[in-house]
Amino acid sequence: MTDTTSSTPFVEGRAEQRLNDAIARFNRWPAALRTVLVVASCVLGALLLLGIISAPLDLYSQCLFAGVCFLAVLVLRKIPGRLAILALVVLSLVASLRYMFWRLTSTLGFETWLDMFFGYGLVAAEFYALVVLIFGYVQTAWPLRRTPVWLKTEPEEWPTVDVFIPTYNEALSIVKLTIFAAQAMDWPKDKLRVHVLDDGRRDDFRDFCRKVGVNYIRRDNNFHAKAGNLNEALKVTDGEYIALFDADHVPTRSFLQVSLGWFLKDPKLAMLQTPHFFFSPDPFEKNLDTFRAVPNEGELFYGLVQDGNDLWNATFFCGSCAVIRREPLLEIGGVAIETVTEDAHTALKLNRLGYNTAYLAIPQAAGLATESLSRHINQRIRWARGMAQIFRTDNPLLGKGLKWGQRICYANAMLHFFYGLPRLVFLTAPLAYLIFGAEIFHASALMIVAYVLPHLVHSSLTNSRIQGRFRHSFWNEVYETVLAWYILPPVLVALVNPKAGGFNVTDKGGIIDKQFFDWKLARPYLVLLAVNLVGLGFGIHQLVWGDASTAVTVAINLTWTLYNLIITSAAVAVASEARQVRSEPRVSAKLPVSIICADGRVLDGTTQDFSQNGFGLMLSDGHSITRGERVQLVLSRNGQDSLFDARVVFSKGAQIGAQFEPLSLRQQSELVRLTFSRADTWAASWGAGQPDTPLAALREVGAIGIGGLFTLGRATLHELRLALSRTPTKPLDTLMDKP
């Protein structure tokens, strides 16, 4: 696919300009006339849609209809612009609703209790998937793509900003990056107040804050975790705006100037969120080696979903990398404390009071991703539990103050986390027929194909077009499969009793000193893998020796099982924890550096990566420096040089690794300003990934699945050998925190 139209800066196509003009003209008509026209066209459209989805067709007509629609999709997906996306969405809705209508009216004549159990289970899961699909279209079909508003006034007139950096158990070596970067933001110094909110009550933090000259706030309890921590700080500060950064999210120096403009333009704006960007790979990327090659789990949310939410004025607050106006926040009683996802709930409360929330898709801060799969899972468990809690206690579909678009966006965000059970159903559904012989689909095999195929193909092609830059096809299934089993119980518990369960923190910055296979964590995937393999065996048996009349049905179920096997083995691959050598966050970026050698030579070089402890450098002109030599690294900005003493700890040809000698606080601050808080580093790699091509994505997921099977085989052999040699195996520490 060569679609680059959605890359920033966004340029409107001609068709789109015409559409915008037409909408503008339409908006000038009298309000009453507009209402009548809108209602009339809605009714007309609804009737038309109803007609199309309920029209009974026989097998051949349905095939013909599906074929025509499919051809239309093939043409449409090549056309750039948002109009084509809307057309794709309509076609996808027609196919999926037709399928669901047919499914509900013609396939549910179950005969036995077993059929009924599996059959209704499957149909419920499908119905859930359809609702999420439709809500998702509403949410993402037309991302707002807000651009920043620049401050026009003089810096003396800019408002005061309190920067909150809540921390609980993160290491000072990580938090100090954030503190230095927060201090270095380009904002008048008398109007920028940095506060470290230490819930860990650590003295080294207090001393550090005193030395670098930022406020240190400590409370005598830990009630309501992060939300409580923030609320306490609200009481002792008085800046007009609050910028929030998790302890490991390092802001760029341009953060405030990029994000504050909208607040001055829109007086009802209460919160502006920017993306959470990660400079280290998350466990998926690390264990599957897909960092920056395949969009990660979070990219869909920050790349597309939030931008789509913004259209409906339903941007969520995500707890960090955001700016909040103090007044509205105090009006809703501070940060919400009722649930474990205080951030989303806070935004919901703001929206309910009629305040606006906004999203700016420019990464202006970056942080550490969770290191291990178990921590990653724990984090998602918390999100899922919190969202379920909000769904129960403050359901966005009910209550006052929200527009229907906002209701749908919030509802979808919460419904999304209910995928645990449906995902497990889809992963096991074909087994009901293959193993137990249950007739869960009361229809002929060919009819099923004629209805299901358009539904699946349309929805995946449409989503591939909408999400292509932020989520590749089939990866959603992989991500969900890994998490499904783990988020299912907490979501169910939270739905039944929202008060149960505590708050857990994801701590970051760990080392995995050797590669290992996380057997305990992989157990659910191994079970799924095993039952699907059994199903495969049953299926092949039936195909070869079974009744010829059911061959097609068996083949369909076999295909489905095969697909499930691919996804499940990819999930198994994720459980193989790759070694993580470096304990410090390291960022790949190319910055020009001069190197002053001990003998006075001045060499030029480019960084390959940097951390707060050293640089990886590539020297120009084929120079080299021997290991152990002391050098000085010179970084400059606007003609001002900053020098850092370092020692070469690695040297291979023109490639060297330099480690800093102990730096003074001033030097550390300067280093952060010249590296981590550069304005462009994160934005440059934003949305720059490979766009999706479904077939390539399938190949990729397939290859990862096969790799996963190999890893599993190796790990099994290893365990067997250990067992045979009778060495008492140490229980593997899975790093799993207490839930």
Added chain:
Amino acid sequence: MSRADDISKLFNKLGANPSGYREIDFVHEFIEDEIEVLEAPAVTPAPPVIEAPSAPLLRLLEELSQGEADHLQPPEVVEGRDGQVYSEQSSPKVVVLVSVKGGVGRSTLAAAIASGLQRQGRPALALDLDPQNALRHHLCLGLDMPGVGATSLLNESWAALSERGFAGCRLVAFGGTDHEQQHSLNRWLGQDSEWLSKRLSGLRLSGQDTVIIDVPAGNSVYLSQALSVADAVLVVVQPDVASFSTLDQMDSLLAPHLKRAKPPQRFYVINQLDGAHRFSLDMAEVFKTRLGAALLGTVHRDPAFSEAQAYGRDPLDPTVNSIGSQDVHALCRTLLEHIDSDLP
């Protein structure tokens, strides 16, 4: 003024104009520990580089802060405006580079200033009055140029001697001389105090020209001759204690010439400042305090200069634009400001 590259790149990506962005300078006081220990200093601690202020430096700093010694007062910059003019209005400006001790990069700097002035549109002539005859290397001229030494002994005019070097600046070399010739020159120059003044007029330079004279280190007849015609004296020092201790000696060397009717302006330049070493920077501060406004500029230590000399390249080549060459250009500008202000 262009924006820092990260801001312009960001704005470029957003398709916006970076002129709306305000860069706000970060001035902040940190309370430093003795040594801030980082989490993972995996390498074994090496013997520290001697960067702490050495004992003499500490003493100097102490003296300076107390202001007890009157010789530490900044010397007054004498800007003579009136009085006897040694030559006509159309005569060139003469700048003499001097140093008490050798090896401070005086010749390198003389050549660089000559070609720097030329690059700034001021015709310059470098005159080598050092029997070492080294200035020609710095301007990349032929090895066997005839020079002032032998020519003067034959009582011939210097008019034919000048050759073009880097950037088109002219050089009058000292030329090869043997021991006997040098001895004769010494005697002659010791007796005829107007030797240089007469010889220079033979070069027929205009008021637009600037003559840069390089003389041997320390006291010599060449120094006296050069000072007798100088409009400005540029004392070259290195940021070290040895150079610092020569300041008094230089004062007494210059004293007689500063007493004359139209004394030359006296300036200082710190050469070979090593920005990478605390001590060097500290020492430069000491010089600044001592010299005050008489300190005309600072030139960083720059390996590009020795490299350029080795390969016969112009160290001020704008495509290289090393830190040293930037310093020299700045120095030339300041120098011109001062000697031009002397014009009626």
